[in-house]
Amino acid sequence: MLLNHRQSSLSFHAELYNMIPEHHILKRVNKHVDFSFIYDLVKDSYCTYYGRPANEPEILFRLLFIQFLYGLSDERVIEDTQVNLAYKWFLGLNPEEPLPNASQLSRFRRHRLGVNKIEKVLEHIVKQCVDKGLIKSTALILDSTHTLANATKDKPLDVLKKAANRIIRSVKKQHRKLYQKLPKFPKLEGTEQEQAKQLLHYLSDLTDQVQEKLPDAEGSLKEKIDIAKQIVEDERLLTNKGISSAIDPDARFGRKSKNKSFYGYKNHIAMTEEEIITSVHVTPGNEDDGKQLKKLVNNTKEQELPIKEVLADTAYSAKENLTYLQEKVIVASIPLNPAVYGTREDNHFQYDKENDEVICPAGHSSIRKAKTGKKGQGTNQVLTFYFDTNLCHLCPLREGCYKGTKEKTYSISIKSEEHQQQMRYLTSDEYKSRKGIRNRIEHKNAELKNVHGLIRAKYRGQFGMQIQAILTAFVVNAKRMIKLEKALFSS
Numbered sequence: 001m002l003l004n005h006r007q008s009s010l011s012f013h014a015e016l017y018n019m020i021p022e023h024h025i026l027k028r029v030n031k032h033v034d035f036s037f038i039y040d041l042v043k044d045s046y047c048t049y050y051g052r053p054a055n056e057p058e059i060l061f062r063l064l065f066i067q068f069l070y071g072l073s074d075e076r077v078i079e080d081t082q083v084n085l086a087y088k089w090f091l092g093l094n095p096e097e098p099l100p101n102a103s104q105l106s107r108f109r110r111h112r113l114g115v116n117k118i119e120k121v122l123e124h125i126v127k128q129c130v131d132k133g134l135i136k137s138t139a140l141i142l143d144s145t146h147t148l149a150n151a152t153k154d155k156p157l158d159v160l161k162k163a164a165n166r167i168i169r170s171v172k173k174q175h176r177k178l179y180q181k182l183p184k185f186p187k188l189e190g191t192e193q194e195q196a197k198q199l200l201h202y203l204s205d206l207t208d209q210v211q212e213k214l215p216d217a218e219g220s221l222k223e224k225i226d227i228a229k230q231i232v233e234d235e236r237l238l239t240n241k242g243i244s245s246a247i248d249p250d251a252r253f254g255r256k257s258k259n260k261s262f263y264g265y266k267n268h269i270a271m272t273e274e275e276i277i278t279s280v281h282v283t284p285g286n287e288d289d290g291k292q293l294k295k296l297v298n299n300t301k302e303q304e305l306p307i308k309e310v311l312a313d314t315a316y317s318a319k320e321n322l323t324y325l326q327e328k329v330i331v332a333s334i335p336l337n338p339a340v341y342g343t344r345e346d347n348h349f350q351y352d353k354e355n356d357e358v359i360c361p362a363g364h365s366s367i368r369k370a371k372t373g374k375k376g377q378g379t380n381q382v383l384t385f386y387f388d389t390n391l392c393h394l395c396p397l398r399e400g401c402y403k404g405t406k407e408k409t410y411s412i413s414i415k416s417e418e419h420q421q422q423m424r425y426l427t428s429d430e431y432k433s434r435k436g437i438r439n440r441i442e443h444k445n446a447e448l449k450n451v452h453g454l455i456r457a458k459y460r461g462q463f464g465m466q467i468q469a470i471l472t473a474f475v476v477n478a479k480r481m482i483k484l485e486k487a488l489f490s491s
């Protein structure tokens with residue numbers, strides 16, 4: 001059963017709410033943001049006639065808002081709301097009224113909102129911004145920011161051990177009789193690789209047996225069985241490139257920069273020039289940023305926001321992205337990757353157009369060339385020029401140029417028509433006046449991570465991470481909406 005009205009009759013104790021200052025952030029959020037959409041969004045996930053009365057979805061969603069605004073856990077937000085007048089006022093409850101318990105918050109996030117509806121939550125706040133005339137730009141800024149997993153990275157042997165032990169412990173706790181019949185943990189022998197193979201067979205056998213005996217397993221045991229199955233089926237596990245945690249199987253290693261890596265997820269973000277986030281897509285940390293461009297642009301376009309320009313860094317400059325943007329008549333304010341541009345550290349090599357050869361820093365011409373890569377496959381073809389290594393052996397400039405290998409080569413990327421066109425745009429005054437706008441998303445990333453906790457995953461798995469990223473974006477959008485509306489009225 002679902003209640004659809006917030007408590008409206010004020011009690012004697014509600015006088016206390018007069019103590020909350022007008023400029024309190026929750027008072028301003030309450031004034032500017034409409035939370036009523038949440039009822040229609042989740043109502044079909046409730047039983048209309050049966051079941052005990054459900055807490056009103058808006059109260060639960062407002063609790064999630066407080067949670068992500070202040071970076072609180074499920075338990076902490078309930079504890080704090082019990083004694084914080086502003087929090088309780090924000091929920092629309094009287095001071096003496098009881099609160100939902102913490103477990104209801106997790107159920108609301110995972111089962112009522114779920115992975116499909118959570119995206120709609122962000123769309124609703126974007127729509128409110130559009131309806132209020134706060135989004136006027138037609139540019140979209142793209143970037144990604146990382147989140148550290150709420151788990152450590154383990155070697156394959158440890159992943160398998162932990163996955164097996166988690167199932168065994170759960171069965172021992174809940175099904176004592178079955179526990180005694182389970183296959184015993186094997187005595188591991190040989191190299192680490194061989195031990196991992198033995199454990200892989202054991203985990204597969206253990207998972208099959210538990211599933212066969214407990215086909216209706218639910219809750220945490222089901223989750224552990226599902227993860228174990230994922231681990232067993234992961235072909236890359238033993239090569240150290242697959243699942244690296246028995247607790248969070250979706251997290252992966254990714255690169256922050258040339259020398260820095262992280263273990264976790266990437267949040268791919270699209271934001272308007274007014275700094276309203278329109279789309280967030282979470283992937284494991286090893287996913288390529290550039291491949292998310294289409295999804296982010298399409299998600300934003302589906303919200304009926306006209307996009308005429310995309311600003312992003314070199315990671316988004318792949319030929320297929322440029323082609324896609326050209327087709328959609330969207331200006332790509334995206335610098336090209338240096339590999340495409342030809343700006344290499346060893347650019348003392350010069351291409352001689354007349355003779356179709358390359359002259360090396362010592363003044364020698366290449367002796368032959370070869371073309372690699374195929375046309376029309378999304379990447380540029382490469383021309384490789386070969387030099388006479390007899391000359392290299394005697395060359396005074398060989399240090400840093402020639403390492404004594406069988407061949408000395410120099411490669412040049414053959415620029416596609418899209419890349420040549422892009423290079424011309426990148427020298428224009430129009431691009432120069434626009435490129436600085438891209439930096440705005442850096443501040444937004446810092447706010448998401450440092451102020452609202454997106455630096456570390458609160459939940460496990462890609463789905464949990466998507467929920468966290470979107471609720472954080474909702475909070476950040478609400479704050480921005482207040483600022484934009486204030487600026488609109490004071491102008």
Ligand code: SF4
Pocket residue numbers: 360361362363364387391392393395396397398401402408
């Ligand atoms: S090492 Fe070979 S390629 Fe490099 S500058 Fe000398 S001759 Fe030219």
